[in-house]
Amino acid sequence: xxxxxxxxxxxxxxxxxxxxxxxxxxxxxxxxxxxxxxxxxxxxxxxxxxxxxxxxxxxxxxxxxxxxxxxxxxxxxxxxxxxxxxxxxxxxxxxxxxxxxxxxxxxxxxxxxxxxxxxxxxxxxxxxxxxxxxxxxxxxxxxxxxxxxxxxxxxxxxxxxxxxxxxxxxxxxxxxxxxxxxxxxxx
Amino acid sequence: xxxxxxxxxxxxxxxxxxxxxxxxxxxxxxxxxxxxxxxxxxxxxxxxxxxxxxxxxxxxxxxxxxxxxxxxxxxxxxxxxxxxxxxxxxxxxxxxxxxxxxxxxxxxxxxxxxxxxxxxxxxxxxxxxxxxxxxxxxxxxxxxxxxxxxxxxxxxxxxxxxxxxxxxxxxxxxxxxxxxxxxxxxxxxxxxxxxxxxxxxxxxxxxxxxxxxxxxxxxxxxxxxxxxxxxxxxxxxxxxxxxxxxxxxxxxxxxxxxxxxxxxxxxxxxxxxxxxxxxxxxxxxxxxxxxxxxxxxxxxxxxxxxxxxxxxxxxxxxxxxxxxxxxxxxxxxxxxxxxxxxxxxxxxxxxxxxxxxxxxxxxxxxxxxxxxxxxxxxxxxxxxxxxxxxxxxxxxxxxxxxxxxxxxxxxxxxxxxxxxxxxxxxxxxxxxxxxxxxxxxxxxxxxxxxxxxxxxxxxxxxxxxxxxxxxxxxxxxxxxxxxxxxxxxxxxxxxxxxxxxxxxxxxxxxxxxxxxxxxxxxxxxxxxxxxxxxxxxxxxxxxxxxxxxxxxxxxxxxxxxxxxxxxxxxxxxxxxxxxxxxxxxxxxxxxxxxxxxxxxxxxxxxxxxxxxxxxxx
Numbered sequence: 001x002x003x004x005x006x007x008x009x010x011x012x013x014x015x016x017x018x019x020x021x022x023x024x025x026x027x028x029x030x031x032x033x034x035x036x037x038x039x040x041x042x043x044x045x046x047x048x049x050x051x052x053x054x055x056x057x058x059x060x061x062x063x064x065x066x067x068x069x070x071x072x073x074x075x076x077x078x079x080x081x082x083x084x085x086x087x088x089x090x091x092x093x094x095x096x097x098x099x100x101x102x103x104x105x106x107x108x109x110x111x112x113x114x115x116x117x118x119x120x121x122x123x124x125x126x127x128x129x130x131x132x133x134x135x136x137x138x139x140x141x142x143x144x145x146x147x148x149x150x151x152x153x154x155x156x157x158x159x160x161x162x163x164x165x166x167x168x169x170x171x172x173x174x175x176x177x178x179x180x181x182x183x184x185x186x187x
Numbered sequence: 188x189x190x191x192x193x194x195x196x197x198x199x200x201x202x203x204x205x206x207x208x209x210x211x212x213x214x215x216x217x218x219x220x221x222x223x224x225x226x227x228x229x230x231x232x233x234x235x236x237x238x239x240x241x242x243x244x245x246x247x248x249x250x251x252x253x254x255x256x257x258x259x260x261x262x263x264x265x266x267x268x269x270x271x272x273x274x275x276x277x278x279x280x281x282x283x284x285x286x287x288x289x290x291x292x293x294x295x296x297x298x299x300x301x302x303x304x305x306x307x308x309x310x311x312x313x314x315x316x317x318x319x320x321x322x323x324x325x326x327x328x329x330x331x332x333x334x335x336x337x338x339x340x341x342x343x344x345x346x347x348x349x350x351x352x353x354x355x356x357x358x359x360x361x362x363x364x365x366x367x368x369x370x371x372x373x374x375x376x377x378x379x380x381x382x383x384x385x386x387x388x389x390x391x392x393x394x395x396x397x398x399x400x401x402x403x404x405x406x407x408x409x410x411x412x413x414x415x416x417x418x419x420x421x422x423x424x425x426x427x428x429x430x431x432x433x434x435x436x437x438x439x440x441x442x443x444x445x446x447x448x449x450x451x452x453x454x455x456x457x458x459x460x461x462x463x464x465x466x467x468x469x470x471x472x473x474x475x476x477x478x479x480x481x482x483x484x485x486x487x488x489x490x491x492x493x494x495x496x497x498x499x500x501x502x503x504x505x506x507x508x509x510x511x512x513x514x515x516x517x518x519x520x521x522x523x524x525x526x527x528x529x530x531x532x533x534x535x536x537x538x539x540x541x542x543x544x545x546x547x548x549x550x551x552x553x554x555x556x557x558x559x560x561x562x563x564x565x566x567x568x569x570x571x572x573x574x575x576x577x578x579x580x581x582x583x584x585x586x587x588x589x590x591x592x593x594x595x596x597x598x599x600x601x602x603x604x605x606x607x608x609x610x611x612x613x614x615x616x617x618x619x620x621x622x623x624x625x626x627x628x629x630x631x632x633x634x635x636x637x638x639x640x641x642x643x644x645x646x647x648x649x650x651x652x653x654x655x656x657x658x659x660x661x662x663x664x665x666x667x668x669x670x671x672x673x674x675x676x677x678x679x680x681x682x683x684x685x686x687x688x689x690x691x692x693x694x695x696x697x698x699x700x701x702x703x704x705x706x707x708x709x710x711x712x713x714x715x716x717x718x719x720x721x722x723x724x725x726x727x728x729x730x731x732x733x734x735x736x737x738x739x740x741x742x743x744x745x746x747x748x749x750x751x752x753x754x755x756x757x758x759x760x761x762x763x764x765x766x767x768x769x770x771x772x773x774x775x776x777x778x779x780x781x782x783x784x785x786x787x788x789x790x791x792x793x794x795x796x797x798x799x800x801x802x803x804x
Contacts, residue, residue, distance in 0.1 A: 065520060143682060
């Protein structure tokens with residue numbers, strides 16, 4: 001890792017974006033890094049767009065403008081936040097589309113194309129598929145966590161991600177453990 | 188172990204609000220109160236979890252004014268006390284706030300105002316540091332989560348030293364940011380005190396208040412002078428041509444912007460934790476040799492306003508910039524700040540990032556009422572009843588999850604002004620509108636907070652209106668805090684409270700027509716609303732409907748069966764996914780409905796809503 005890592009996590013309220021971000025921030029702290037995690041709560045969580053700023057390393061301000069990594073739990077929300085992408089931003093996105101209530105939904109293909117216009121480093125992960133296979137859609141954030149724990153950009157905290165996940169309350173749920181293990185093999 | 192009780196020296200990740208709570212514990216508080224409001228709620232929420240262990244009195248009060256008054260009384264009895272609220276909450280408590288400065292305090296009294304720049308969860312983004320100037324109460328702002336804890340502890344000493352209330356101003360990006368904090372020492376709380384009678388000080392009748400005001404003006408001078416000596420404020424690099432005064436969280440943004448520009452050594456950087464009043468003598472000394480000053484602060488130009496005054500008074504030849512260069516609304520942004528500082532320092536930087544525009548238009552994803560939310564069938568019934576009654580209606584709305592009814596398809600909020608304004612404004616609508624009927628929509632917690640006086644006004648001054656109290660048995664939007672109708676403890680010292688039910692209040696103030704409905708029974712609800720609208724034709728007083736059904740997130744249901752679509756019966760009318768708009772029902776490309784089993788919680792209301800019986804359990 002350089003002296004800092006700025007991670008933007010996005011998704012839809014209820015998908016577990018904040019949980020994923022908290023587990024990552026606890027892992028970074030455990031590995032000895034400085035951490036800041038900026039959330040928005042209250043009205044913003046009722047099924048609306050969710051956006052969380054995670055900063056690891058030598059940082060001061062709570063939020064940033066250009067992310068080193070964008071982790072998207074949903075495609076539309078990832079596209080919506082692509083203005084946080086710089087030239088070298090890595091984008092890791094769950095291949096899931098949640099339609100906006102009562103609005104026209106674009107196809108996955110078109111949304112992915114549009115994301116790719118802004119990023120050369122796109123990785124599409126089927127965390128939704130993993131979660132459905134293990135029997136609980138709520139585990140898709142944990143499937144993503146599994147994948148992230150093996151990713152080179154998070155290598156300086158990867159062992160701590162493991163430790164934090166397995167000692168968390170989320171590892172008391174069978175579906176989560178399975179989703180995490182499968183997530184780790186997706187690479 | 189609860190994070191707030193971890194031992195001294197522990198390095199832990201705390202939310203800004205948790206840090207404030209811990210800071211208060213490290214000062215030995217004995218009393219804390221609040222009404223929930225984003226972004227302030229976790230301060231009292233977290234303290235409540237550990238209060239009984241430490242023998243503190245911590246409570247959710249019925250509104251911010253009561254919370255303030257209760258906490259203030261504890262403080263004048265010698266018990267260190269904290270009151271927390273969101274920025275607009277301080278408006279509700281502004282009456283006691285103003286006079287508390289006249290009377291002062293005995294033990295430390297810290298008022299936490301959590302402001303919401305950019306309005307993530309608020310109706311405005313007022314900057315409550317103005318209250319400090321308005322009320323003669325010092326305002327302090329932390330720059331980081333660690334400082335949020337440390338400053339809170341320090342402010343209790345400060346408050347006690349001057350026997351004066353202080354305001355700790357936080358913002359969303361501090362209250363709701365987690366950061367690494369090294370904990371300090373917890374001290375034994377003192378939660379019992381004594382009241383020493385002294386009417387000249389504690390009774391603000393005009394005769395006493397005139398003397399108190401004179402004393403206050405003198406005390407304010409002493410405070411201003413003392414603040415200049417405080418080590419909370421600091422500076423680096425003296426006598427540079429450009430000085431940056433960065434207050435509160437503005438300091439964190441400024442340091443990062445300067446590091447990005449590799450220009451930290453090129454400016455006199457002034458870190459300000461005391462934004463009202465400014466440390467006058469100290470700051471004059473810091474900026475007097477500079478040519479330019481840039482003020483970085485989140486919110487309005489409160490520091491800028493004061494520094495301009497000081498510079499004019501002293502006749503200094505220093506150019507001051509602030510909100511002329513930086514945005515006057517929203518929150519601070521690193522990118523804009525980097526550009527601004529570069530401009531002030533004449534540093535050349537790369538042009539702004541290209542290609543930010545998105546070619547594909549993405550619809551906004553508003554927060555929505557949850558699947559199974561009792562407000563959805565209520566709004567559905569309300570809209571149908573209004574349509575069937577062929578009346579024109581003005582919906583006087585209020586603040587809570589149910590404000591989401593403003594969006595399509597319901598659009599049942601024509602106005603939202605402040606807490607309790609649904610019934611308050613209905614008192615005006617009812618008297619000036621000729622044709623339209625007035626429907627006031629208010630949540631249960633909001634009703635206790637500010638709806639009751641407005642309802643008494645309506646019955647006594649004869650304002651005809653239909654008031655619908657949406658009783659979901661919790662304060663849902665801010666995280667399920669109890670209210671007096673729930674029967675659950677709201678304080679650490681009363682564990683078996685007696686319910687104060689809305690129907691008892693409503694009947695008690697003299698409302699003659701009170702109906703209680705379960706919004707899950709859509710057609711019964713519709714019938715009662717229809718009947719009430721009809722009665723309003725010949726009535727001069729309010730009718731109240733209490734729509735009672737617990738919040739689905741707070742008290743989830745576990746149905747035996749979930750609904751299914753009988754595809755052969757579905758004629759693609761769209762009532763379930765458009766008019767009823769349950770997010771768990773999606774439109775297939777054929778127009779037919781499909782239930783998303785992962786989202787459906789099995790409330791089965793759609794079964795009643797479908798006119799073709801195409802949804803079955």
